[in-house]
Amino acid sequence: MLPDSFWRFIRIGLVGLVLAAAVAGLVLGDAWLWVAVEWSPPTYAWFYARGGFDTLTVVALLVAALVKAALLWLILRAPAPGPLDRRAKALRRLLYLAVAYALVLWYPIALLPDAVDAAFQLALWTAIDVLYLLVIRWRSRALCAAAGAMFAVELAGMANELLDELDLPELGSGGIVDLGLMLGAVAATIITVVGQRRDGRWSRGTQAAGWLSVGTYALVIPLNFFFGRISSGHLAMGVMMDAVGLVSIVWIAATARELPAEGRPADLSPARRRMIRIAVAAVAVLPIIALIHPEQTPHLTYTGWSMDCYRRPSFGDLKPAERDAAFLCRARSTDGGVPPMFPDSLSDQQILAYGRALCRAKDRDEQKAILTRAGSPRPAWGADPWDLVYLCPEIVGATHPELLRSTAEAEAANAAYIAEKNAKCRDPWPRTKGVVQATANYFLFADGDHGYMVHDPQDEAAEEAVEQAIDKLYDDSARIGVAGSTVLIGHIEDVIDLCLTVKAFRTAPPQRTAGWDQVTEVPIVSRSGRLTVPEKGEGEVGAGAPMPNLAIAGKGRYRLRVHVRVDDAGEEQHLVVVFPGASRKRLKLKP
Template identity: 30%
Template sequence: MLWAAAILTTVAPDIYFRVVTMLSGAEERVFYGWVSWGQCAGYEINSQLRSLLGPVWDFPLLWFGSAPLIALAWGGRLLSERTGHPRLGRILVRSAATVMIVHHLPSPLLFMFDTSNDPRCVQSWGPLEVTGWGIAMNLYYLVPAVLVLLAVRPPGPSRRGRLTRTGAVASLAIMIIVGAVADTAAGRVSDSWALDCAGFGDGTVSGLGEHEKGFLCGIRDESFGRGVSQLADMPDRELLAYGRHLCELAVRNGGDVNAPAVSEAIGEMNSLVGPLTRLCPKVAEVEQERERERQAENDAFIAAAEKSCSVHPRHRPRIKAVRQVRATMWTEFWEINAWDEGSEGGEVGGMVAGLVGSGPGALNIWAADEIGHACVTGEAYRRRPPVETRGWEQVVEVGYETRKGVLTVVDGEGDRLPNLAADGPGSYRVRVHVRGRKAAQEHIDVPDGTVQLLIMVFPGDEKRPVIYRDYPPRKTRK
């Protein structure tokens, strides 16, 4: 009776749906699709198990709720009894029941773990009507496994001991599964989406404050900050413990991350300071004050340079200029640049006399020795101005083509002069004058305002560069 009940239980759902389909005269299929975010340990483990054991579960013996497997185990049991090896038959039956339990038990256990740990994890498993039906059917198909185990229970006084051992083994298996899941949850490595670092993730990580999430985001999300690749794979719990340790160490040193004890603990991970300010208010306070001091020093430095440039006499053109502008321009890589609209980053040929180079819609002008500033005057003309060489170390003229009528000089900080192409689209000549270049190249630290540039732009079809004045290159000592 137990064997018959087990087989009937396994095939009942399939028979029911086939009868319903025949009576309705149509086969209805419903497909579901969903998108889930974040990391839910139970769902991840269940997906890995399905991927790993999928080929096994597709074996024909496990079709129809494992009815063929039960029939095979029943036949093996009868055959073993007829041949005088009943123990072998019981082993075969219990092995079949174990396969059924391993097939259907993990999903309900892992689903219950996820929902008890974080209710939002239900979304990861899919639409509730589908997930609920799947969990219910997995539990349903455990009933035949129980019936099969009852069918082979030994008679007599040994029943209780056997049943106790079977229960102990089942309990141990469940504890192992739950323990593995718990370890995985403890070792969770939350990504930026689950942490909602950018403000539009799913925020499935719970139990953490904003400071803790900010710290994890600063470590893992490069778009949130610079990121710390050396720590990105460390589990959340360990990473937060490490951050709190650094915070306590910094607080003992007045919040100064540059203190020897803190600096030694951070090592070469300088980008860790940013995330640490999100976790440790004292460090944030000290770093903000330090940033204010740096900004004040930088503002004073820029103001001193601009003041030095402003005391230079204004250039007096020999003919009327359409436009004259003055500015202090900064560079990180020796040059300031100009491009036609749409030609940004265009190629420029060799620098003429090391001062100015031009290409289609592009212009480069030497302005400082690697990192520094120049006092720049830009002048736009509608006709060719007279050549001026007196008082200048170099005077060089090149051609420039603009299809959009744009020649806007830009420095390394993004500051720019107004458009100097006064005649609109067409061909221009750019005459560049410089003084103070020799001093800047021969001395590491020169006074502010040493380098002065005068840039004259006027219409002209000539393509050939002209050097009106140059100084001999500095000789290198052997």
């Protein structure tokens, strides 16, 4: 065993190095300060604080340096002298390996694949838990059995992580299973501390460290699991929770240190106990104090890259208490590379106040003035009603009631609208039935839409054919572009939808030009045995009902006849007739 003088030298050297490095970090910059306090590369910090550390984060790092130095002083205490049997020696070595992993080894192991890290931890703690059962004097079979069960749950959680990293079927998925495995790890810690108390070898200080490590779980689980605040909240919170997490390492190191059965440390004096209680209370309360920001400090619940902001729920899907958060996500969003509505320098409360002022603005100029006052990087854009609806539904809903709908209501309204538009369209050639046919409203873009396609969707050259058809669309007054397996049919009037009927025949039907403004016949080929018209998707152009396969004779060449007319009300109607035909001529049948 190494002499006490060696341990004292190591303690003074490392603790002094931590404190000196933190002071040097203040002078050398944020990256040095982060490395000095967090003992990790600054990459993580830059992900969460790309513009540098704010005052709160710097203060948190300095406080964390003091906390870590104090806890490191406790971790590096010399092992208690005394004889150890083979199992106790193995347990001590493994516990010190766990301490070394938590302090130093985690980084080089993290450079390896994640599955290696998960496998290492599973193997390490399997061995430790088995030795716990054999070394600790539980003095109760029921307690020992309960410990074995809790250790099994703890190891099941680690095994689940390993299976996840290996992309194998997990033991269970979902929040309830994850929470159960996490609580099992907490129970394993609790029952181990109870076993230490019944054993009698471990001092009250070690047991206090064990209970305090349970207290850190009580902070981490609700903050991280239920609210996601550690990973998505202020960086200072993560710094303080990382420092407090060293309490668990103090307990593991103390457990290893006091393993000998003889020479059990004497209980501390009442004064020393009070000092330890004060220190324990300070460490427990410190992260909570760090969460309390002064009113003038920006409180950033959501930023443009927060994970919770990737969901874009409809107004009607949210509870009233969730609507402010939805607006904050949109106000700070940088989707598509556009600048956010408000800068991150503003607190949540300030953004909400400016947002409500935007709700009351009379026009875009007044919105621009409000955004300029707020320091917006894009004041001239104003604010859109689909963003403001989360703050002032009573104002926006008066002019845009559709924005108040839930997703289900919006889908139902959209389906009803499509059905209503389809119902207005009638078959213009009802007496002549095709082998397959359909009639529906075709929805176009409000601006700049070329028209609709009859095409082979499975043709490998489909994209190239579409581009060629667009180029040829305006070469003729009929506005029909032909390119292999694609025919692009333009609209005559400036409309946003038209009535479309498609029919397929086995032979050429009568030309029937009467009653139509223009009739044009062109060639088209089906290379896969399909010809159809695109159906409308959510927020897209297309037919309002499923369109049939018009290539009823399979692969080969077809003729496509397009009838177009515009009625007195300016409504445009199209009839598309498809039948087999080898001719490659383009025929203008009318006019």
